[in-house]
Amino acid sequence: IAGITQAPTSQILAAGRRMTLRCTQDMRHNAMYWYRQDLGLGLRLIHYSNTAGTTGKGEVPDGYSVSRANTDDFPLTLASAVPSQTSVYFCASSDSTTSGGATGELFFGEGSRLTVL
Amino acid sequence: GQNIDQPTEMTATEGAIVQINCTYQTSGFNGLFWYQQHAGEAPTFLSYNVLDGLEEKGRFSSFLSRSKGYSYLLLKELQMKDSASYLCAVMDSNYQLIWGAGTKLIIKP
Numbered sequence: 001i002a003g004i005t006q007a008p009t010s011q012i013l014a015a016g017r018r019m020t021l022r023c024t025q026d027m028r029h030n031a032m033y034w035y036r037q038d039l040g041l042g043l044r045l046i047h048y049s050n051t052a053g054t055t056g057k058g059e060v061p062d063g064y065s066v067s068r069a070n071t072d073d074f075p076l077t078l079a080s081a082v083p084s085q086t087s088v089y090f091c092a093s094s095d096s097t098t099s100g101g102a103t104g105e106l107f108f109g110e111g112s113r114l115t116v117l
Numbered sequence: 118g119q120n121i122d123q124p125t126e127m128t129a130t131e132g133a134i135v136q137i138n139c140t141y142q143t144s145g146f147n148g149l150f151w152y153q154q155h156a157g158e159a160p161t162f163l164s165y166n167v168l169d170g171l172e173e174k175g176r177f178s179s180f181l182s183r184s185k186g187y188s189y190l191l192l193k194e195l196q197m198k199d200s201a202s203y204l205c206a207v208m209d210s211n212y213q214l215i216w217g218a219g220t221k222l223i224i225k226p
Contacts, residue, residue, distance in 0.1 A: 044216075090159060106152075110158070
């Protein structure tokens, strides 16, 4: 079944540890995104990538890094986790318009629930 | 700054109609989107408006007024499965989505 796969689905992590959340899509979408979702707040963009080989910072990039070595994979790394990074993380992808911009119809993974103690 | 406002929570009765409002102030406008998110699940795309007016899709309709910075999502013939959060998002001049905090819709029998 085509879509986006995230791993792990849930993780408890000690503060200071390094963690990578994996995201893979098989829809050949150019644009990919990482969001975090916290209670009472809207989805907040962490990092994005408009195409393989390029990445950009979103609204809340501090403490996170990403890479986009190919079209399908977009991992998110927390170099040294802190309790404020406890959240639900969603990876998403979108197709490109004829003019090259990303469309707003995003396809989301099932989310990764991360708890940092 | 950019912001999207929508009510935090609404309650409606099964079989009825409910309207969820969204107002926005963004740097540029390249479309308004509504997503549905059931508890514990990922958001899923519902609708897209870029021109003023009403877009109808089955029991769901979405309206846009760009001059007023306003949209609403109309849900008809409510079913229990419509209990979810509804997220309003606007694509700004940089083609980035700005998200509202979501409206939790509770459907009562």
